[in-house]
Amino acid sequence: MKRILICTGTGCVSSGSRKLTAKLTEELEKRGLVHDYSIVTTGCHGFCEQGPIMIVEPEGVFYCRVDAEDVEEVVESHLVNGQIVERLLYTDPGSKEKIKHYNDITFYNKQKRIVLQRCGHINPESIDDYLGTNGYEGFKRALTMKPMEIIEEVKQSGLRGRGGAGFPTGLKWEFAYKAEGDKKYVVCNADEGDPGAFMDRSILEGDPHAVIEGMLIAAYAIGADEGYVYVRAEYPLATKRLAIAIEQAEERGFLGDNILGSGFNFHLKIKAGAGAFVCGEETALLASIEGKRGMPRVRPPFPAQKGLWGKPTNINNVETFANVPHILRNGAQWYSSIGTEKSKGTKVFALTGKLKNTGLAEVPMGITMREIIFDIGGGIQGDKEFKAVQIGGPSGGCLTKDHLDLPIDYDSLTQAGAMMGSGGLVVMDETTCMVDVARFFLRFTQAESCGKCTPCREGTKRMLEILTRIVEGKGTEEDLEKLEKLGKIIKATSLCGLGQTAPNPVLTTLRYFRHEYEAHIKEKRCPAGACKDLILYRIDPEKCTGCGRCAKKCPSGAISGQLKEVHVIDVDKCTKCNTCYEVCRFGAVYKG
Numbered sequence: 001m002k003r004i005l006i007c008t009g010t011g012c013v014s015s016g017s018r019k020l021t022a023k024l025t026e027e028l029e030k031r032g033l034v035h036d037y038s039i040v041t042t043g044c045h046g047f048c049e050q051g052p053i054m055i056v057e058p059e060g061v062f063y064c065r066v067d068a069e070d071v072e073e074v075v076e077s078h079l080v081n082g083q084i085v086e087r088l089l090y091t092d093p094g095s096k097e098k099i100k101h102y103n104d105i106t107f108y109n110k111q112k113r114i115v116l117q118r119c120g121h122i123n124p125e126s127i128d129d130y131l132g133t134n135g136y137e138g139f140k141r142a143l144t145m146k147p148m149e150i151i152e153e154v155k156q157s158g159l160r161g162r163g164g165a166g167f168p169t170g171l172k173w174e175f176a177y178k179a180e181g182d183k184k185y186v187v188c189n190a191d192e193g194d195p196g197a198f199m200d201r202s203i204l205e206g207d208p209h210a211v212i213e214g215m216l217i218a219a220y221a222i223g224a225d226e227g228y229v230y231v232r233a234e235y236p237l238a239t240k241r242l243a244i245a246i247e248q249a250e251e252r253g254f255l256g257d258n259i260l261g262s263g264f265n266f267h268l269k270i271k272a273g274a275g276a277f278v279c280g281e282e283t284a285l286l287a288s289i290e291g292k293r294g295m296p297r298v299r300p301p302f303p304a305q306k307g308l309w310g311k312p313t314n315i316n317n318v319e320t321f322a323n324v325p326h327i328l329r330n331g332a333q334w335y336s337s338i339g340t341e342k343s344k345g346t347k348v349f350a351l352t353g354k355l356k357n358t359g360l361a362e363v364p365m366g367i368t369m370r371e372i373i374f375d376i377g378g379g380i381q382g383d384k385e386f387k388a389v390q391i392g393g394p395s396g397g398c399l400t401k402d403h404l405d406l407p408i409d410y411d412s413l414t415q416a417g418a419m420m421g422s423g424g425l426v427v428m429d430e431t432t433c434m435v436d437v438a439r440f441f442l443r444f445t446q447a448e449s450c451g452k453c454t455p456c457r458e459g460t461k462r463m464l465e466i467l468t469r470i471v472e473g474k475g476t477e478e479d480l481e482k483l484e485k486l487g488k489i490i491k492a493t494s495l496c497g498l499g500q501t502a503p504n505p506v507l508t509t510l511r512y513f514r515h516e517y518e519a520h521i522k523e524k525r526c527p528a529g530a531c532k533d534l535i536l537y538r539i540d541p542e543k544c545t546g547c548g549r550c551a552k553k554c555p556s557g558a559i560s561g562q563l564k565e566v567h568v569i570d571v572d573k574c575t576k577c578n579t580c581y582e583v584c585r586f587g588a589v590y591k592g
């Protein structure tokens, strides 16, 4: 039987894939095709902006933005008459060609999918789909090994934590294994608070058993019999699919007591988080599971020694756990052959911003930023100039075109002043003001500071005030020194990673885009033309044809002029809404 894959990840569900599935089911029944085709509802394919996505197998024909109204045509033309529906194919943003097959789309064919290999290809609500794709094989192998042999295998693989800090996973497991305790826990961090990041959500929605299997292997290795997955409550679909997967794993004897007759017990529960960014920090997360206010505490003792309810606890990120079954099944040598000397395997990035292709991309460590942005991402929207990329979420840093050929790994990014973080990647073009970007990220971390320690609570507020002054054209030259000094102090004296990294966007933009700060302060000018207080909208008389389009659209009645004569903007009436700039077909409106 041929398969039709329909994406039912959060993105495609919100763009109508449930209706699409219902309509296709109805149409296949109506035409008596139910024995020829089976519909498989999958998790996210990573290309949500093109959703709803439908793939017809075995050919791998990739249809995008498919509506319920398109179903009759797809069935009649493709399924019955073998004619591909051209208009629903993906258009390559570079060549403008229609691409028929999934494997020929550059967004996909430059990726190396290990963690995401089942996402979009199996039904995440079916344990049989998981078992049919080598699911639980890694765990079965682990059961034949001694705990220290498993830990050694994970150490040899070179796997490092995907939640931000990049700590070696095997070493972390060894600490928990060696910690004294009558009871131990394994915790999965699925808090995923970085704005724009959705890799962990997609893994849980598309391949939840892989996370359970990774946790089982960890639990067996360190000697834990209980575990928690801490998922933010804003992820209802991920939570639902994880709950289904846990129930199925219990029914099939992969979770519970005496698992697969081995004598090993492991019970797994889900804990919903309320969405505070700081609750992603491991000690705050553990406090939250215990029912306390989610606030970080001093380490040591680390969770491996004193974690949940004071017991040794191993905590890893979703993507980290999802890598583990592949390592156990294929061996450490296979895994460590991918990536760079010190960063092994792959990393999933959430590509957002001014790219032609946005979405989730899993790439081998060591790939360059240029390949991610221009091959997978398809380049910059509107063929504008690439300006910068913020990597590592709100705690990361902004890199420039000088870093485009930098091989991406934990160490190269840290050296450049940014960080891998959890994998957020926001691409900016020439119209982005870097001072404003720094302010945007700092505003986020400032609002999310838990307030426990003074440098983070007060220092980020002062930095934010200074940045606001600068974008309003009220900054002074001393402000730059103050920002640098404050940033360094906050980094050095804050208790947790939130405060220790919050100044990064400001410090990296000061390092690489200092001239933009200086233009705001000395010339009262925003070079990107983005800071409202520093720009005036004007019409270039040389370019204005007097078409009157801007005057018609201006919501403030600020534009005057006779038809076919040069138009003028009254700066006192103008509210800087940007409409005239967007609607003028002759490029006559400019921001000066």
Ligand SMILES: Cc1cc2nc3c(=O)[nH]c(=O)nc-3n(C[C@H](O)[C@H](O)[C@H](O)COP(=O)(O)O)c2cc1C
Pocket: 160, 161, 162, 163, 164, 165, 166, 167, 169, 189, 190, 191, 192, 193, 194, 277, 278, 279, 280, 281, 282, 283, 315, 316, 317, 318, 320, 321, 422, 496, 497, 498
């Ligand atoms: C403010 C803050 C937020 C964090 N948020 C997350 C998160 O959402 N998900 C995550 O896995 N790790 C997050 N971390 C990192 C965790 O503290 C911890 O290092 C991680 O869960 C360990 O897993 P790993 O070794 O597999 O990376 C955050 C850290 C800080 C300081």
Ligand code: SF4
Pocket: 278, 295, 296, 448, 449, 450, 451, 452, 453, 454, 456, 457, 494, 495, 496, 497, 498, 499, 500
């Ligand atoms: S650094 Fe900030 S977020 Fe972290 S404990 Fe201190 S006040 Fe809270």
Ligand code: SF4
Pocket: 537, 550, 553, 554, 555, 556, 557, 558, 559, 569, 573, 574, 575, 576, 577, 578, 579, 580, 581
């Ligand atoms: S920016 Fe908006 S308010 Fe100002 S002139 Fe243009 S359309 Fe009118």
Ligand code: FES
Pocket: 007, 008, 009, 010, 011, 012, 013, 043, 044, 045, 046, 047, 048, 049, 051, 052, 053
């Ligand atoms: S939800 Fe369908 S591609 Fe992401």
